[in-house]
Amino acid sequence: MSEDEARKALLDRRAELDSEESLNADARDTVELQQDSVGRLSRMDAMQQQAMAQAQERRRKGERARVEAALARLDEGEWGYCVTCGEDIAEKRLAHDPSVATCVKCASGNREQ
Structure with a gap:
């Protein structure tokens, strides 16, 4: 996967996450207690x-934080390298x-110290 392909995939995923967040905002709101209209099980x-x-x-x-961190690594020229040991990350893993x-x-x- 090239850096351009990775950037596009990351930006697309960030847009999907933003869309999901706005769609599910109502579901996260406080549940109103309406004893007269809603039963206990409801x-x-x-x-x-x-x-x-x-x-x-x-x-x-x-996931959004991971996407943002990956975009920052792309900007810094560090994308594709392990943040722990500095070795290359496998192409299939990045893809x-x-x-x-x-x-x-x-x-x-499993990394030996």
């Missing part, structure tokens, strides 16, 4: 859906996810 279901939406948002923010920051050995903890 409230519990709404609270569970809210918790799931909040968990998705946390994962989305983490699968251009936001990865470590080589397989460092990611799995």
Whole structure:
């Protein structure tokens, strides 16, 4: 994967994450307690859906941070190199996810010190 292809993939993914965030904003809002119109199970279901939406948002923010860090590495000429050991990251690994920051050995903890 070339740097231009990686940049495009990262920018596209960032746009997708932004779109998902705006679509799911209502689901993360506080669940209103309306005893007269919503039964107990419906409230519990709404609270569970809210918790799931909040968990998705946390994962989305983490992924967005990884995308932003990868874009910064591209700008600095450091993309494609492991941030831990400095070795090249495998081409297939980068093609699968251009936001990865470590080589397989460092990611799995198998790097000898």
